[in-house]
Amino acid sequence: MNEPLKFPTSPFAPETGEQAEYLDDQALRQLCEAEHPADLAAQFAELDLDRAADIFSRLTPDCCADVLVHMDYDDQREIAARLSDGVLAKVIAKMSSDDRVDLIQSMPDERGETLLHLLAKKEREDILRLSSYEEDTAGAIMTSEYATLSPDLTVRQAIDKLRLEAPDKETIYYAYVIDEHRRILGLVSLRKLIMARPGAKVEDIMRRDPVCANVHDDQEEVARQMAKYDVLAMPVTNGNDALVGIITFDDVHDVIEEEATEDFHRMGSISPGTGTEDLVDIGLKDASPWLLIQKRLPWLLALVFMNIFSGAGIAYYEDTIQATVALVFFLPLLIGSGGNAGAQSATLMVRALAIGDVMMKDWFRLVGKEVGIALFIGACMGVAVSFIGIFRGGVDVAVIVALAMVCVVLFGSLLGLSLPFLLTRLNLDPATASAPLVTSIADIGGVVIYFGIATWYLGSYAAI
């Protein structure tokens, strides 16, 4: 059989006994070589979990490891739970150090301990060390499979060393030049090594003082630095400036996306998660209803509480309302517009702060610009709405509504602009200034401004 195996859509899909038997170990091995692990992972995800685990246990540990890292956290966990300790330990030994830490941390404690004891001492210690870093730090996402060189090697020796070590390293495209205390002296890329004279010394061609991260640095900050410097990998040092790991470019994609998702959720007033029960990791599709309720209910109840103040505002102006019920007609319109303008400002500001486009010091300048923008927008909306005002409630109502619109939009915009700054100053995440939160606060302001203006205007000028 020289032809490569051909599979219709999914090689594992046909569940009929005969076909399934057909995939003998030989065929499976060929499959692993022919298909990208990411594609295999996608096909496994379609399978019944028991069947997936069954096929998994017949793959080589290498192939298992490659496929497993490309699966969702949830599927990973489920498959791992169905593999025997012996098989799983062999797979874990083949996984890269950052990925296996994540996997072991997702398991029940006892199983994790059993597996640790099945691993070689060196691997066990590596896992324990990496597990000790707090979530979302550089230490927690780094891998310990990095390549090092000593400064006195020649280029030829360095390339030979990298060649020998390549199978065990996450990348050999960057090698870190370290001294006897593992302090980083410099960085050499494989590109530079290939281009250099074979007899040259590593220390003469290395780039000195490469950008480093500390194990305790926030993963988002590290990702941002890596994107800024366009580096393939970032070395991570501990408190003694000793090299302890690297973070590679593929982790950066995940971090950028994860952090964006977190900010998204915060902006939608969904509580951020911590630990293993994190919505960002699990994904919406696999999240249990109970987890979603836990994420959603707290803010909704908090916002109900805030909305009571809007109600209280209305109660305060009960006389005005009873005198001119037509005013209530415009209530959703006005408080809605303030909330919408505020949600826009907050969205712009939260994202600009998150990607580093705007800093704390820019607040004052931005307020000036925002006042101008909000007055213009408010005036346009005021004119638009005053036509309806005349039609529905006469000139007085039109004037009140138009005036209120300008004030409400200005209030909402400045609120949306400033709240993220205020939260940052209080060391909270600016994205906590969610659209619903801004809308709810703008509602309170909107009620007071609207009926305040109405009471004042009707009392002073009108004769309804």
Place this chain on the structure above:
Amino acid sequence: MNEPLKFPTSPFAPETGEQAEYLDDQALRQLCEAEHPADLAAQFAELDLDRAADIFSRLTPDCCADVLVHMDYDDQREIAARLSDGVLAKVIAKMSSDDRVDLIQSMPDERGETLLHLLAKKEREDILRLSSYEEDTAGAIMTSEYATLSPDLTVRQAIDKLRLEAPDKETIYYAYVIDEHRRILGLVSLRKLIMARPGAKVEDIMRRDPVCANVHDDQEEVARQMAKYDVLAMPVTNGNDALVGIITFDDVHDVIEEEATEDFHRMGSISPGTGTEDLVDIGLKDASPWLLIQKRLPWLLALVFMNIFSGAGIAYYEDTIQATVALVFFLPLLIGSGGNAGAQSATLMVRALAIGDVMMKDWFRLVGKEVGIALFIGACMGVAVSFIGIFRGGVDVAVIVALAMVCVVLFGSLLGLSLPFLLTRLNLDPATASAPLVTSIADIGGVVIYFGIATWYLGSYAAI
């Protein structure tokens, strides 16, 4: 002077004549070698533009090119506008092909043409070819500086070829094996070449059928594929399957972040941009008030229009309101809660659709789950709010408010869940289901549900 130059915080910062003079050409050259271009770019950004351009014109074209790509689009454009054609042409010749296309496209047409004529024929043609691809496609972000190999080379010959070509290539870590029609036969990584026997043939060690993108593919889709397969670079082919460019990992960071920003803005009901006047490229800080007004006003006005329906709903129930004004007290609370629950659902769904966690086919299953969640959440909120109802308006109002709360939260949640799907089906961006849009529609539903329940209940059971 053997010591490397030491600069306090910014080497260019001291604007006093003497200090500024001190940075002679020799010092500048050393500075370029010592500092990372990204850091130099950050320092330039702090300078007065004329002064920055002045220093720029004294740097080597290589250094200029490196620094320029690390600047904001806006600063890039401003500096370029201040450099003479001769200097700028030399800098552009040194830039990588994807970056210089972006720069030239940001210039006035006449200047771009002048510069094109100052470049070598090969570069000019390359720029014109890359410029021809539509924005946000793989063609528009790819670079043409990729490494190729023919299949019959030995590993030794291949490494020699890469060594020679390295200075002109964006990356030599991946080399593409092509036939005489430039069709991709396979992919060899430098890692694999280094590890292979020097006499082995490239075609025997290459990975066949690597994942490719087409020039017309959406950049977001390509970025997602690259993140999925964890590749350093993705080859891009044209309609004839011929290799025409590669996209490298650093572009992926930018695309992921840019697309997240776009979705963020859409979710905040800020109109997406196209062309050079794109808010995502310019950034909030540098955006003109007029641009921001253009981005914000259209949706706000559209939402005003929608809010009129809420008002019309209220007008319809005017009798009910006049009979029991206490009901108005709970209006912001109820319509706010529906909107907030809807904003949550929409946020979760838009993000899950964007990152591929959820597909169109999942809608039905998700609706089932959402009904359960929304009923539970609505019941909790209904109980909470009914206490206030008793206090403010008696048992009848409490029952009405609690009932309405459950219905309003259910309505908002299902709306928020379904609208992104509906928009996707209509080939619109799901993120158009912005929090303000969902809130505004939920408001209309909220008014009708609330006063509908009130009218029915008061008419049937109560005797107020």
